[in-house]
Every structure is written in C-alpha cells, then in structure tokens.
Amino acid sequence: MAGADDIILRVEGLRVDLPAGVERPHAVEDASFTLGRREVLCLVGESGSGKSITARAIMGLLPPQVVASAGRILFGDEDLLKVAPERLRAIRGSDIAMIFQEPMTALNPLMTIGDQIDEVLRSHGGGAGAARRARILALLADVHLPEPERLLHAYPHQLSGGQRQRAMIAMALVLEPKIIIADEPTTALDVTTQAQILSLIRELQAKHATGVLFITHDFGVVAEIADRVAVMRHGRLVEVDAAERILTAPRHPYTRLLLDAVPGGKLRPPAGTEARPVVLSVKRLAKTFRSGGGFLGRGRRVVRALKEVSLELHRGETLGLVGESGSGKSTLARCVIRLVEPDSGEVALGDVSLTGISARALRRQRARIQMVFQDPYASLNPRYRIGRLVADGLLINGVAPAAARARAAELLELVGIEAAAAERYPHEFSGGQRQRICIARALALGPEVLVADEPVSALDVSVQAQVLRLLADLRDRLHLSILFITHDLRVAAEVCDRIAVMQNGEIVEHGASAAIFTAPRHAYTRALFASIPGRRAGAQGTGPT
Amino acid sequence: MSPPQAALKDLARRFARNRSALVGLAILAAVLLLAAAAPLLYPATPFALAGKPVSPPFGNFLLGTDMLGRDVAAGIAHGAKTSLLIGLVSTAVAVTFGTLAGGLAGYYGGRIDGLLMRITEIFQTIPSFIFAIVLVAVMSPSIASTVIAISVVSWPGVARLARGEFLSMRQREYVQSCISLGMGDARIMFAQILPNCLSPLVVTASLLVATAILIESGLAFLGLGDPNVMSWGFQVGAGRTVLRTAWWVCTFPGFAILLTVLAINLVGEGLNDALNPRLRNR
Numbered sequence: 001m002a003g004a005d006d007i008i009l010r011v012e013g014l015r016v017d018l019p020a021g022v023e024r025p026h027a028v029e030d031a032s033f034t035l036g037r038r039e040v041l042c043l044v045g046e047s048g049s050g051k052s053i054t055a056r057a058i059m060g061l062l063p064p065q066v067v068a069s070a071g072r073i074l075f076g077d078e079d080l081l082k083v084a085p086e087r088l089r090a091i092r093g094s095d096i097a098m099i100f101q102e103p104m105t106a107l108n109p110l111m112t113i114g115d116q117i118d119e120v121l122r123s124h125g126g127g128a129g130a131a132r133r134a135r136i137l138a139l140l141a142d143v144h145l146p147e148p149e150r151l152l153h154a155y156p157h158q159l160s161g162g163q164r165q166r167a168m169i170a171m172a173l174v175l176e177p178k179i180i181i182a183d184e185p186t187t188a189l190d191v192t193t194q195a196q197i198l199s200l201i202r203e204l205q206a207k208h209a210t211g212v213l214f215i216t217h218d219f220g221v222v223a224e225i226a227d228r229v230a231v232m233r234h235g236r237l238v239e240v241d242a243a244e245r246i247l248t249a250p251r252h253p254y255t256r257l258l259l260d261a262v263p264g265g266k267l268r269p270p271a272g273t274e275a276r277p278v279v280l281s282v283k284r285l286a287k288t289f290r291s292g293g294g295f296l297g298r299g300r301r302v303v304r305a306l307k308e309v310s311l312e313l314h315r316g317e318t319l320g321l322v323g324e325s326g327s328g329k330s331t332l333a334r335c336v337i338r339l340v341e342p343d344s345g346e347v348a349l350g351d352v353s354l355t356g357i358s359a360r361a362l363r364r365q366r367a368r369i370q371m372v373f374q375d376p377y378a379s380l381n382p383r384y385r386i387g388r389l390v391a392d393g394l395l396i397n398g399v400a401p402a403a404a405r406a407r408a409a410e411l412l413e414l415v416g417i418e419a420a421a422a423e424r425y426p427h428e429f430s431g432g433q434r435q436r437i438c439i440a441r442a443l444a445l446g447p448e449v450l451v452a453d454e455p456v457s458a459l460d461v462s463v464q465a466q467v468l469r470l471l472a473d474l475r476d477r478l479h480l481s482i483l484f485i486t487h488d489l490r491v492a493a494e495v496c497d498r499i500a501v502m503q504n505g506e507i508v509e510h511g512a513s514a515a516i517f518t519a520p521r522h523a524y525t526r527a528l529f530a531s532i533p534g535r536r537a538g539a540q541g542t543g544p545t
Numbered sequence: 546m547s548p549p550q551a552a553l554k555d556l557a558r559r560f561a562r563n564r565s566a567l568v569g570l571a572i573l574a575a576v577l578l579l580a581a582a583a584p585l586l587y588p589a590t591p592f593a594l595a596g597k598p599v600s601p602p603f604g605n606f607l608l609g610t611d612m613l614g615r616d617v618a619a620g621i622a623h624g625a626k627t628s629l630l631i632g633l634v635s636t637a638v639a640v641t642f643g644t645l646a647g648g649l650a651g652y653y654g655g656r657i658d659g660l661l662m663r664i665t666e667i668f669q670t671i672p673s674f675i676f677a678i679v680l681v682a683v684m685s686p687s688i689a690s691t692v693i694a695i696s697v698v699s700w701p702g703v704a705r706l707a708r709g710e711f712l713s714m715r716q717r718e719y720v721q722s723c724i725s726l727g728m729g730d731a732r733i734m735f736a737q738i739l740p741n742c743l744s745p746l747v748v749t750a751s752l753l754v755a756t757a758i759l760i761e762s763g764l765a766f767l768g769l770g771d772p773n774v775m776s777w778g779f780q781v782g783a784g785r786t787v788l789r790t791a792w793w794v795c796t797f798p799g800f801a802i803l804l805t806v807l808a809i810n811l812v813g814e815g816l817n818d819a820l821n822p823r824l825r826n827r
Contacts, residue, residue: 337725366727379718383740393726441722 009035013071045232046460097172103164114152162193190324195531220534263490273317280313285345320496328505367445374454376434380426387422411440432463559819566815572808580625587619591775635695643703651711673698710742744820751813
C-alpha cells in the first residue's frame with residue numbers, strides 16, 4: 001500500500017460541471033482519491049458514472065463546455081487545474097500519459113507507428129535520431145510486438161487490434177511517465193487479447209514503477225489488475241478500498257449490486273434439451289465475402305466468414321454461439337434469418353426450408369424467426385413511438401390497428417415496460433429499456449426461434465443481468481428456442497443449455513454447457529477459458545458467485 | 546410534448562439564434578409578399594406600356610420605365626411570382642425524382658445501383674446550364690419547359706445525396722429489424738428510412754431553389770423564357786442594350802435576383818446549421 005510520501009497524484013474534492021440542460025448539473029462531484037507510486041487504482045463504474053470525465057480532468061482534456069469548477073488535482077505540489085497550458089502540455093506525455101479505448105481512432109492512420117512514437121519523443125526533446133530510434137525499438141520489444149524493425153514502418157491499419165493497443169502502450173511509455181491513465185484500454189479487444197494486454201500492463205507497471213489509473217466497467221478486469229479500487233456512481237465516489245476487500249467484502253450496497261450482477265459463470269442446470277424436437281437446423285452453411293478489387297478486380301480480399309457450418313437448435317433450448325470478433329458468429333446469425341444471403345447450405349425452420357424459397361414465401365416465414373440486435377440505440381427507428389414500433393410487425397401482417405395496439409401494450413407489459421409508455425419515443429428510454437422494447441418487438445409475431453446477436457454487450461452489467469433474466473423467463477414461458485450469440489463465456493454459461501464455439505468460420509467444439517465448461521476439449525476453447533478476466537479472484541473462492 | 550413537435554420547436558429556436566438566417570427569412574418573406582401583392586399593386590399586365598420610355602427612377606415611376614415604356618417596378622413585382630413559382634416547382638420535381646432514383650439505388654445496391662448511378666453520371670457530365678438551354682430550345686420556351694429543363698439538370702445531385710443516405714441507413718439495425726419482421730421494401734424505404742434522411746434533403750432542396758431561380762433568370766435573359774410571362778431575367782436581358790444610358794432597367798431586376806438568391810442561401814445555411822447542431826457548436 002502506498003505510504004504518504006509515495007503518493008504521486010492526489011485528487012481532492014473534484015467537481016466537474018456539465019453544460020446546462022443535461023440531466024444532472026455535475027459530471028463529477030466531490031471526488032477525492034490518491035494514486036500511489038507503483039500502484040494500480042481501478043476506477044470502476046457504469047456508463048455515465050463520471051469515471052472517464054475524471055480521467056480527462058486530470059489530463060486537462062475535458063470536452064468544451066465541461067469545466068472543473070472546484071477541488072484540486074495535485075501532481076507533486078502543482079495543481080493541474082491551475083497550471084499554465086504550456087506547463088500542462090509538458091506534463092502530458094512526459095509525466096502523465098494516456099491510453100485510450102479504441103487504438104484505431106487514437107492512432108493517426110496516415111503516420112507509421114515509428115513516426116508516431118518518434119513524434120512524442122521529439123516534441124519533448126528526445127535526443128538524436130539514432131538514439132531515439134534505438135529507444136523506440138527497445139520499447140516495441142518491451143511491449144512484445146513481433147518484428148519491431150518492420151513495425152516501425154507499419155501503418156496502424158496493418159496491425160491487429162491487440163498490436164495497435166500494444167503500440168499505444170509503447171507510445172504512452174516512451175517518456176517514462178510517472179502516471180499512466182488507461183481509459184477502458186481492453187474493452188474493444190477480444191478476451192484472449194485482453195488477457196495479454198492486461199498482463200502486459202501489469203508487467204510494465206512493475207518494471208517502470210508507474211502509477212496506473214485504470215478505468216473500467218468490468219469487475220473481471222478489476223480482479224485481474226487492481227491494487228485498489230474506487231467505485232463511482234452518478235459522479236460520486238461511493239467506495240475506495242483495497243481490491244481484495246472490495247471484491248470479497250464490499251461495504252457499499254451499490255458495489256455489492258455491481259458484483260452480484262457480474263455474470264459469474266454460474267452454470268445453468270442441464271435441462272436435457274437434446275432429446276426434444278429440432279426447430280432450427282443449419283446444414284453446411286457457407287458464406288464468403290469478397291471486398292475491394294477496383295475496376296479490374298485486382299487486389300480483391302476474400303474472407304471466408306462461414307465454412308460449411310452445421311448446427312441444430314432444439315425446442316425450448318438456448319444454444320450459445322461463442323467466439324471472438326471475426327469468428328463468423330454474427331454472419332451465421334444473419335444468414336440464419338436471411339439478412340445475408342448464404343452462398344450455399346441449408347437453413348430449415350421445422351420442416352420448411354428458408355433457403356431457396358422466393359422472397360414472398362420468405363416474407364411469410366419471417367414471423368417464425370426473429371432477431372434481437374446488439375445495439376439497442378441503433379435498432380429502434382428514432383422517428384416513431386415505441387407502441388407503433390412494437391405494433392409494426394402485426395400491422396404489416398394484416399392485424400387491425402386497434403388490435404395491434406392492444407397487443408403491443410400487452411407485449412410491453414410482458415417485458416416490464418408500462419403500457420402507458422407506448423406513446424413515448426425511443427430516445428426517452430435507457431439502453432436496458434430499449435433492449436426490452438426490441439425484445440417485445442421481436443416477440444410480437446409469436447416467433448418459435450429468437451436469434452439474439454450479442455443482446456447485452458452494449459449494456460451495463462447491472463442491466464445485463466436483468467435482460468438475461470427476462471430472456472430466460474420468456475424462453476420458459478413462451479417455449480422459445482434461442483440462438484444466443486456472445487463473445488462472453490461468462491454470459492454464455494449462465495443462459496445457455498448447449499454451446500458451440502466458433503473460430504475462423506468453423507464450429508470447433510459443441511456440446512452441453514456443463515461438458516464444455518468442465519472439460520473443454522479443443523485447444524481454442526481452453527484458451528478462451530484461460531482468458532476470462534477475474535478468474536484469479538474466482539480461483540481464490542472470492543469471486544462473485 | 547412529443548418529439549416531432551418538440552424537435553420542431555427546438556429547430557425553430559436554433560434557427561432563430563442565427564441572425565443571418567433570420568435576415569434571409571425576412572427578405573424571402575418580403576419577396577413572397579411582393580409576389581402575392583403584385584396583382585393588387587399593379588393590376589395591369591406588366592407588359593403594358595405605362596408611360597414615357599426610359600423615364601428615370603424616383604420620378605413618375607418608382608423604378609423608372611424601360612425603352613418601351615413598361616414599368617420596371619411592375620415587372621419586378623410580377624417577376625417575383627414567376628421566379629418563386631419556377632424555383633419551387635422545379636425543385637420539388639427534382640427532389641422527388643432524385644430521392645426516388647437515389648433511394649432505389651442506395652437501398653437495392655448491386656446492379657440497380659450501378660445502372661441508376663451510370664444514368665446519373667451521364668446527366669452530370671453535361672454542363673447543366675447548356676443542357677438546360679438545349680432542352681428549352683427543343684421543347685419551345687414556356688413555363689412548363691423551363692421547369693422541366695431545370696428539374697432535369699438538378700436531380701442528379703439530389704440522387705447522389707439520397708443514395709449515400711439510403712446506403713448507410715440500409716445497414717442500420719432498425720432497418721434490419723424491419724426486414725426481419727417481413728416488412729415490404731417500399732414500406733421500409735418510405736416509412737422507415739426516408740424520415741431519417743430528411744434533414745440533408747431539406748437543406749439541399751432549399752439551396753436548389755436558389756440555383757433554379759438563377760437558371761430561370763439566365764434562360765429568360767437569353768430570350769428562352771416564356772414570352773407571355775414577365776420575369777426578372779427577361780427584364781435584365783431586355784435592358785442590357787441600354788445599360789449605359791438607362792442603368793435602372795437592368796439594375797433593379799438584377800438586384801431582385803441577387804437579393805432573393807442570397808436570402809434563400811442564407812435560409813438554407815441556417816437550416817443546415819439548425820438541423821446539424823453538432824457541427825455548429827464547434
């Protein structure tokens with residue numbers, strides 16, 4: 001634990017004002033915490049809790065019209081809220097560096113990695129050219145990037161997501177800062193990459209004795225990396241304590257709520273669904289995307305998104321389709337409900353084939369299989385009232401307007417939204433509520449199969465749990481069969497009867513959830529399990545259950 | 546309050562904050578009023594010989610007379626109606642047609658997109674004013690042929706814009722969800738996508754009105770306007786021979802064109818800023 005003289009950053013009574021007309025007057029209110037040398041402090045909270053604004057206030061990077069109006073941010077004996085802009089610029093980069101969430105947008109796409117890191121060095125007076133180059137190469141090796149020589153001349157788009165984040169970290173470390181602020185640095189990455197980046201941050205932090213302020217919403221990540229944890233809610237710090245104590249014995253009810261909401265890999269009891277009749281069968285489905293290729297078709301990129309995938313979904317069961325980005329799971333979902341035309345293979349709903357039928361016949365079958373999309377903000381037309389949105393499916397299928405409205409109200413009640421809210425517009429609802437509305441809309445036509453494409457990954461954990469419960473409840477009440485697509489094994493474990501693991505367009509392993517979780521056979525499945533953040537805490541028996 | 550009303554109110558508030566847009570709106574309102582009041586102010590036809598030829602302004606006649614003794618002020622008042630009418634109608638036709646073509650291309654993509662966009666490009670390769678002259682010359686000058694010519698040269702821009710909008714909206718999840726509900730294509734295009742890309746179309750349309758008025762004036766200036774209808778371009782064209790001896794014959798109608806086009810552009814800019822508030826707060 002950091003002693004008094006070991007403290008390198010002290011935030012005292014920080015208040016950040018939001019522009020007038022926003023839902024609350026302050027983004028951050030009365031926030032006080034310290035960051036010690038060689039310490040990883042995790043700032044945890046749900047979206048809108050003010051954690052990112054706090055980080056930006058420290059860096060002096062607040063958006064226009066958002067101002068820090070009270071308190072002090074002491075770095076050594078300088079108040080970062082008061083120092084001259086030139087001084088702040090000197091501190092940024094050399095003493096305090098930042099790692100952003102999305103390395104693709106944080107890196108300049110028109111400059112090579114080497115030039116971008118070099119620019120940081122040069123702007124802070126980093127010595128002669130050859131010396132700078134040697135230093136950059138050492139650094140790239142430090143962050144375990146392969147072939148540093150070659151990467152010097154690579155552009156950001158030529159790197160994978162994980163490599164880009166490593167390059168960002170190299171850039172943040174180049175001036176040996178005393179503090180690194182990492183704003184959700186692994187949120188945009190796949191789990192296996194996330195695990196690597198987390199251990200890299202840990203390793204470098206120990207090696208360079210840096211203080212790290214790590215912002216995240218994920219308690220799994222917290223368990224993995226934090227020494228101390230500060231929990232934020234609605235702009236206020238609710239609890240600051242050592243990581244073990246927060247994770248094992250949280251005192252504040254909100255912290256407890258957040259911990260309980262973390263999907264803990266609690267296995268669903270086997271329901272023996274495999275004996276039930278098959279409602280959806282996918283046989284040897286293949287899809288290849290061809291992109292690029294100009295006028296003469298040169299330089300085409302061919303991606304085989306699905307390589308003859310087959311699966312069966314039984315009545316009343318939830319089949320989890322798990323995989324990392326680019327594994328083809330979303331393409332599979334879209335091919336199944338025919339939003340994307342598969343190249344070959346067959347999709348059959350009961351005994352009706354959905355492939356190879358006319359557009360008109362397909363439209364009649366659509367009611368039987370419905371989809372819930374990932375982003376509840378993008379999947380509701382902002383121009384219509386939600387009652388109308390839910391009733392739309394019924395209206396186009398010839399239900400009388402009055403009856404459709406009444407049914408829409410029932411459906412909204414079913415997903416836990418007051419029927420009176422039918423007259424309101426999507427933007428008046430929170431993310432979780434919107435996802436409920438999307439579920440109501442998908443259920444309007446009484447489908448047999450629901451395809452849910454990452455239905456909770458855009459939601460905060462506490463809301464995630466509610467939506468997952470709702471889906472499970474609806475499945476049992478309405479005898480739905482759900483094809484549940486997720487990248488999150490913890491979520492899959494909680495809701496799925498059977499699981500299929502996808503990698504590079506193929507299903508590498510499938511079986512009952514319990515079997516997969518207790519004895520994964522395929523190497524990739526094992527790698528996925530090993531990467532689940534927070535397993536360290538779980539192994540100690542202290543993890544959320 | 547429901548969002549459309551609230552949004553409209555919000556829009557009006559943002560628009561009203563923009564002073565130059567308000568000035569434009571005021572000028573435009575004055576022109577509209579002039580057009581509406583023309584038959585009351587000058588009940589006689591503007592082609593009537595009202596007094597002594599080339600009498601200077603601010604005498605018997607407010608803005609003087611031209612070389613045939615026609616009242617310039619009466620011409621401007623009646624010409625306002627022509628300009629606005631042609632500007633609005635041809636824009637309406639161009640926007641409707643352009644949105645339809647661009648929407649179909651953007652929504653369906655593939656071969657339909659290729660075909661429609663190649664057609665659009667053919668239209669875009671011909672210089673628009675010269676194309677308009679050719680069209681009017683072929684169809685013989687009249688109000689209808691002017692409207693058709695202006696619409697034909699203006700729709701490709703709208704089509705390109707609408708295509709881009711539809712193309713990006715097509716991939717949105719709310720559209721995907723409509724497809725999976727089994728909604729028909731026409732319904733998705735017009736009831737779901739179109740309302741969400743109205744704002745860029747409205748802005749473009751407002752600026753197209755100004756362009757249409759300019760093209761109309763140009764055609765009339767060249768003597769390709771409807772010979773039975775008074776128009777600003779016609780007045781400028783008629784007065785150009787006496788520009789040095791009777792400056793007022795050309796100048797006042799010219800100012801009318803300038804002011805109206807400027808006003809419409811200001812309003813269009815204001816609408817653009819009001820509809821895309823994020824760009825403005827920078």
